């Protein structure tokens with residue numbers, strides 16, 4: 001497609017971090033789920049063997065955290081709460097029904113995406129802290145048995161919550177046609193931007209000097 005008609009939404013380094021993080025997240029989430037019930041044990045084959053899963057799960061978890069920390073730095077400015085987000089909440093039913101007639105003043109990310117962003121960042125932080133407390137053989141010996149028990153419970157609950165959030169995130173990404181292409185190629189069409197992120201579209205259209213390359 002002609003790039004003049006497209007708008008750069010996500011830069012290469014952010015897309016690469018997102019998709020590498022998704023692969024690591026899948027491995028960490030599947031191996032984590034494998035320890036919930038014996039019937040799920042087979043899922044730890046994602047790392048080859050159960051022993052490798054036990055060793056690698058926390059290391060890959062740290063990689064997920066670091067990549068998300070990088071995305072946090074890159075995206076936090078677009079995910080701060082703004083007064084305009086109220087319009088999205090007031091019209092959430094129309095948004096879900098795909099009726100974008102009223103200008104909702106949506107910035108680069110909508111209020112729902114912002115909630116998801118903070119949910120993901122909060123939960124990954126809880127997972128990191130609780131993960132360190134229960135990480136044998138390296139850090140767990142520094143903590144008391146009751147702390148490790150609490151750490152295990154918190155880690156399991158935060159893990160389930162994050163997996164549920166991500167299922168919602170992936171579902172919405174497929175549901176809003178054009179979003180996945182934005183995260184794969186970096187570019188979205190002007191009409192996509194106008195329909196889903198009208199205020200962001202106006203801001204970049206105003207800034208654009210005809211190169212079609214600004215975010």
Ligand code: HEM
Pocket residue numbers: 009018021022025068071075078079109113114117120166169170173174179180181182183
């Ligand atoms: C198959 C799974 C996934 C798909 C299809 C997917 C898809 C996407 C897409 C299309 C976007 C761009 C949205 C836009 O431009 O409006 C995005 C953004 C994002 N994704 Fe994912 N994603 C997946 C998994 C994950 C996982 C596992 C995480 C974190 C644990 C994650 C964290 C994020 C974050 C932080 C953003 C930026 C959103 C913001 O700043 O508000 N994604 N994802």
